[in-house]
Amino acid sequence: MREALSQMEEGTRLEQLCNIEAMAQIAAALGHFRPEQVVAYAMADTRVTRTAITARGAAFRSGREWLNLAYECQLTPDRTTVRGFAFSVGAAIPE
Numbered sequence: 001m002r003e004a005l006s007q008m009e010e011g012t013r014l015e016q017l018c019n020i021e022a023m024a025q026i027a028a029a030l031g032h033f034r035p036e037q038v039v040a041y042a043m044a045d046t047r048v049t050r051t052a053i054t055a056r057g058a059a060f061r062s063g064r065e066w067l068n069l070a071y072e073c074q075l076t077p078d079r080t081t082v083r084g085f086a087f088s089v090g091a092a093i094p095e
Helices: 001-009 010-029
Strands: 034-037 047-049 051-063 066-077 082-092
Touching: 001 010, 010 034, 010 066, 010 082, 047 066
Parallel strands: none
Antiparallel strands: 034 051, 047 051, 051 066, 066 082
16 A cells, blocks of 8 residues: 555545554554544545545444544655654444
8 A cells, every 4th residue: 555655646645544543553553443544534624734635534444333533644854754652542323
């Protein structure tokens, strides 16, 4: 997935870069989750600045369950690498 980022439009690339980081961070910090997909704008629009993406209404799928997620993704000045990341996982999203 990371290899495909270079071929994406910039806004999509930045969001996907942060979503990949979200999956890695969740899996590392909360081993009982196995994130398969993140949608940054699932419940609310994202906020994008030059070097950050804030996704307060994100969601991720782990197994057959979708869960609420909020994250703040800090990017390097050249916008190619995540330099800081914070997240919180919320409740499961009902079907």
